[in-house]
Amino acid sequence: xxxxxxxxxLDAAANLTYEDVFTDRREDWExxxxxxxxxxxxxxxxxxxxxxxQVTARIGDSADPEDHAYYYLxxxxxxxxxxxxxxxxxxxxxxxxxxxPVRQIQIFSALLDRITVKDGTGATVKEWALxxxxxxxxxxxNWLVTAPFTYPADYDVIKNMRDTAESLRLGxxxxxxKDLNLADYGLDQPGTEIAFHxxxxxxxxxxxxxxxxxxxxxxxxxxxxxxxxxxxxxxxxLSDGEVYTINHFSISxxxxxxxxxxxxxxxxxxxxxxLDSVMVEQxxxxxxxxxxxxxxxxxxxxNDHEDISxxxxxxxxxxxxxxxxxxxxxxxxxxxxxxxxKDGYTVKEPHTKYTFRTVSAGTHTIELxxxxxxxxxxxxxxxxxxxxxxxxxxELP
Numbered sequence: 001x002x003x004x005x006x007x008x009x010l011d012a013a014a015n016l017t018y019e020d021v022f023t024d025r026r027e028d029w030e031x032x033x034x035x036x037x038x039x040x041x042x043x044x045x046x047x048x049x050x051x052x053x054q055v056t057a058r059i060g061d062s063a064d065p066e067d068h069a070y071y072y073l074x075x076x077x078x079x080x081x082x083x084x085x086x087x088x089x090x091x092x093x094x095x096x097x098x099x100x101p102v103r104q105i106q107i108f109s110a111l112l113d114r115i116t117v118k119d120g121t122g123a124t125v126k127e128w129a130l131x132x133x134x135x136x137x138x139x140x141x142n143w144l145v146t147a148p149f150t151y152p153a154d155y156d157v158i159k160n161m162r163d164t165a166e167s168l169r170l171g172x173x174x175x176x177x178k179d180l181n182l183a184d185y186g187l188d189q190p191g192t193e194i195a196f197h198x199x200x201x202x203x204x205x206x207x208x209x210x211x212x213x214x215x216x217x218x219x220x221x222x223x224x225x226x227x228x229x230x231x232x233x234x235x236x237x238l239s240d241g242e243v244y245t246i247n248h249f250s251i252s253x254x255x256x257x258x259x260x261x262x263x264x265x266x267x268x269x270x271x272x273x274x275l276d277s278v279m280v281e282q283x284x285x286x287x288x289x290x291x292x293x294x295x296x297x298x299x300x301x302x303n304d305h306e307d308i309s310x311x312x313x314x315x316x317x318x319x320x321x322x323x324x325x326x327x328x329x330x331x332x333x334x335x336x337x338x339x340x341x342k343d344g345y346t347v348k349e350p351h352t353k354y355t356f357r358t359v360s361a362g363t364h365t366i367e368l369x370x371x372x373x374x375x376x377x378x379x380x381x382x383x384x385x386x387x388x389x390x391x392x393x394x395e396l397p
Contacts, residue, residue: 002101005094012091013047016057018082019070026079036072036081037061043092059089100173105222105239107196109162110134114197116147117254120189126259128153128161134199136360138274144381145259151383152264152364161262164253165196168224170237171245177238185236185243186228194254196222226251263385265336267366267378267393270356272329279355280396290315290325290396294359315397324397331394337378337386347377347384352393368393 023029033039037060045057060072063083071089073082111134117126127147132139143153174180182188200219204212227236230245237246278290293312313325350367357363367379368388375387 001099005099008091009094009099012088013045016045016047016055016088017084018073019085020083022063022072022081022083024080029074029081038072038074042071043089045092059084059092062086095172097172097174102170102173102244103240103242104170105168105224107165107168107222108198108201108203108217109166110203111198111201111217112162112165112196113199114195115161115165115254116195116197118193118195120191122193126254126257128158128259128262132360132362134201136358136362138270138358138360138362141269141271141274142362145262148259149383149385151385152269152380153262154264154266155269157257157262161253161257164250168246168250170239171234171247174236174243174245177241177243180243182227182238182243187225187236187238187243190225190227190238192226192255194224194226194251196224198222224251226255260340260385264380265386266333267335267337267380267388268333268354268356270358270364271333272326274358274360275329276357276359278329278357278396281353281355283351286316288316288396292322292325320397328394328396332396335388335393338375338389338392340386341371341377341384345377345384347379350379352376354393366393 029036029038038058041058041060043057043059045055045059047055047057049055056076058074058076060074062068063070063072069086070083071086073084074080075082113130113134115128116124119125124147127145129144129146130139131142131144136142140159141155143155143158145151145153174185177187198217198220200217202214202216204214206212223239224246225238226246227238227243229235229248233248234245235248235251237244237251275292277292280288280290291314293314295311311322313320313322315325348369350369352368354366355363356365365379365381368376369379371377371387374390376390376392377384378386378388
């Protein structure tokens with residue numbers, strides 16, 4: 001049994017107390033036992049002690065119909081009719097399903113590198129995947145929508161999905177899949193399956209004693225098959241051969257999110273502290289290369305580490321004020337697309353190309369090509385969905 005649920009019942013049984021005595025005489029209530037709910041008790045409680053003694057108590061109807069603060073109580077071998085507090089009654093009425101331990105799923109956002117949603121046929125209908133390693137400094141910015149199309153994913157949306165995945169919790173245990181009629185729960189042929197893939201890696205937590213504990217994890221996948229709703233708030237779910245309930249709104253983050261709404265609208269996704277260099281190539285103009293130099297420093301304990309804040313910028317071999325570049329780059333980070341292209345558009349040769357290299361050795365490209373007299377087609381890392389107003393990219397120094 002679940003430790004916490006069992007403790008509540010044991011405490012209620014071991015400390016069974018009454019609030020009042022309505023009568024000391026059995027003849028006052030027994031002829032009208034049905035009126036007090038004792039013909040079909042709400043709860044029948046049998047307590048067995050180690051020395052063989054047994055106590056049987058029966059809880060009937062509410063003795064306080066308006067507030068339901070007290071219930072009728074009788075004890076076998078005792079003539080009295082008692083009042084028992086409703087709190088004790090609720091503790092003793094724990095549903096059987098709540099007593100079963102819930103083997104919680106473990107999803108770590110720091111190790112998550114792929115989220116896949118499949119339909120009832122097993123076909124992938126939505127997918128988001130990390131490009132690179134989970135240990136990369138800029139891993140959070142390197143996610144792609146990989147189904148039903150391919151395009152860089154929005155950082156904030158992916159962060160919310162990863163955080164939601166980590167906080168997913170199974171609710172009430174329903175039973176083992178082999179012992180249930182899965183059709184009753186919409187799980188004989190699940191309409192949706194969600195797979196959370198995690199890379200091999202380590203996670204750390206701070207214990208109650210203030211010690212930082214590190215746990216190593218192998219590569220693994222957590223799979224949830226979704227069944228029919230139990231209510232507006234709760235759905236049935238199959239996890240590792242067992243059926244549980246799960247919060248409808250938390251799981252809907254993955255089932256109801258439209259992939260197009262997760263595509264990045266910001267053109268530049270590499271934050272300044274993850275940037276190693278930028279190269280700008282324009283037709284008929286000089287290619288401009290910006291290299292950022294990261295300085296080594298020591299922390300207060302004297303340990304060497306890399307300072308992720310660059311304080312030097314080299315433009316085509318000549319140093320320029322880092323602050324000037326940083327201010328211009330921050331403006332570049334705010335540029336967003338102007339609209340979505342129609343399906344079937346053919347991308348032309350680019351007239352401008354930006355190449356961003358990261359401190360983790362990753363590469364991101366933005367290519368701009370003619371669309372109409374007022375807009376450019378945007379291709380990010382070779383993938384095209386949107387257009388940008390002409391000259392929408394703010395200038396670097």
